[in-house]
Amino acid sequence: MRVNPNAVIALCALVLGLVGGAYGGYEWEHSDVSALKLADAQHEAKAVQDARDEEKRRASKQEGIANDAKKERDIARADAAGAASAAVGLRKQLATYEQQARLAQHSGATGDSAATGDPIGVLADLLRRADDRAGVLAEYADRARIAGSECERDYDALAGTK
Numbered sequence: 001m002r003v004n005p006n007a008v009i010a011l012c013a014l015v016l017g018l019v020g021g022a023y024g025g026y027e028w029e030h031s032d033v034s035a036l037k038l039a040d041a042q043h044e045a046k047a048v049q050d051a052r053d054e055e056k057r058r059a060s061k062q063e064g065i066a067n068d069a070k071k072e073r074d075i076a077r078a079d080a081a082g083a084a085s086a087a088v089g090l091r092k093q094l095a096t097y098e099q100q101a102r103l104a105q106h107s108g109a110t111g112d113s114a115a116t117g118d119p120i121g122v123l124a125d126l127l128r129r130a131d132d133r134a135g136v137l138a139e140y141a142d143r144a145r146i147a148g149s150e151c152e153r154d155y156d157a158l159a160g161t162k
Helices: 005-108 119-159
Strands: none
Touching: 005 119
């Protein structure tokens, strides 16, 4: 049996071509996988950096909101102190009116009239208690309004709505 040398050469060329093609495909697949891994790593790094930037933005925004709320609380405290000072002045004035009314009531009274109570004292006491309660309620309302506003602004900053 005689082997055709051209057939052997063709067969060798075919085998080398197949082996070379397979190796080239391996190189292509290997480099393609490496490129995909690199792209994934770059995408992940960008996502991490974006998350850090967003966290910094939110923290900065919340710090500003907390500072604004502190300023509002300070203003509310100053207003409450001013209102308390004004209340002291009004109470002194009320005490003066009360004393004057009692003097006028006693100077015009006759000795045989029955004691009918002290309507001026009742009204003065009612005014004092109403003023005290109004001050307490105003302070509570200010604290609740400021806290609610701060909470709302914090939520908006975190949600990115404003």
